[in-house]
Amino acid sequence: MKDFIQESVFFGVFISLCTYEIGLLLKKKVNFPLFNPLLISIAATIVFLVGFDIDYATYEEGAKYLSYFLTPSTVCLAIPLHQQFEKLKKNWVAILSGILAGCLTSAICVFLFAVVFSYEHKEYVSLLPKSITTAIGMGVSEELNGYVTISVAVIVVTGILGNVIAEMIYKIFHITEPIAKGVALGTSAHAMGTAKALEIGEIEGAMSGLSIAVSGVITVVLAPFFATLI
Structure with missing residues (x-):
């Protein structure tokens, strides 16, 4: 499992989006400020990386593709x-x-x-x-x-x-x-x-x-x- 994750180019994107979706679902069900999708996503990602003993560099290698959308999304403001x-x-x-x-x-x-x-x-x-x-x-x-x-x-x-x-x-x-x-x-x-x-x-x-x-x-x-x- 760990080898598969490390070899996957888009693993970082996948785990980031999945944990954020979990955060959105929790926010809809529990209307409380601490159930913030971003906060939950960060916490869940950390737990996942620690649980599967995956170093941050491996995660960041895939997650960096998300940052490509930062500039166009900012322009949309x-x-x-x-x-x-x-x-x-x-x-x-x-x-x-x-x-x-x-x-x-x-x-x-x-x-x-x-x-x-x-x-x-x-x-x-x-x-x-x-x-x-x-x-x-x-x-x-x-x-x-x-x-x-x-x-x-x-x-x-x-x-x-x-x-x-x-x-x-x-x-x-x-x-x-x-x-x-x-x-x-x-x-x-x-x-x-x-x-x-x-x-x-x-x-x-x-x-x-x-x-x-x-x-x-x-x-x-x-x-x-x-x-x-x-």
């Missing part, structure tokens, strides 16, 4: 944004202010944690790009001489956490405005947050998709300054 362009024009000041506030809050929180827990410089700068998409975050971390692998892990965890707790946060703070929901998710939880935003509504998805790009640019500008603080 332009469609709901175009459909909601009038709302963007009407509320552009509030939207940009919200994204900037989110980026500043993220950077300040990382700085405060670094001070409280006495992070070293490399550890600190590795966390600065935690709320932006992986492609940009890796570049920021590398430019600041951080640990890129830690940055990637933190970005993924941030995205999953935002995806899982978003609706709970909205309920606690009585956030009902679709634009605010979308901006919050895209700015704080990048692509994984946008996936959740698209589930919630079309306006939320459009604003979240916009926020990914803008927050990435703002973080690229802010990160070098915050990096000098420790």
Whole structure:
């Protein structure tokens, strides 16, 4: 069985899609935030790899083909944004202010944690790009001489956490405005947050998709300054 899996070119794609489908089924049956398809998929994949003693490199060799769809799927976010362009024009000041506030809050929180827990410089700068998409975050971390692998892990965890707790946060703070929901998710939880935003509504998805790009640019500008603080 193990030899068959290792020789299969598309094993990584197959196990990824199967575990995600399991997550979707569980989410439909159990309406609870922790039953997030992405979170379940990650956990199930880890259990499978450990159970069959399959190393990550073997899994990644096949799973990498999924990443080819990342760019076209990201470009597709332009469609709901175009459909909601009038709302963007009407509320552009509030939207940009919200994204900037989110980026500043993220950077300040990382700085405060670094001070409280006495992070070293490399550890600190590795966390600065935690709320932006992986492609940009890796570049920021590398430019600041951080640990890129830690940055990637933190970005993924941030995205999953935002995806899982978003609706709970909205309920606690009585956030009902679709634009605010979308901006919050895209700015704080990048692509994984946008996936959740698209589930919630079309306006939320459009604003979240916009926020990914803008927050990435703002973080690229802010990160070098915050990096000098420790």
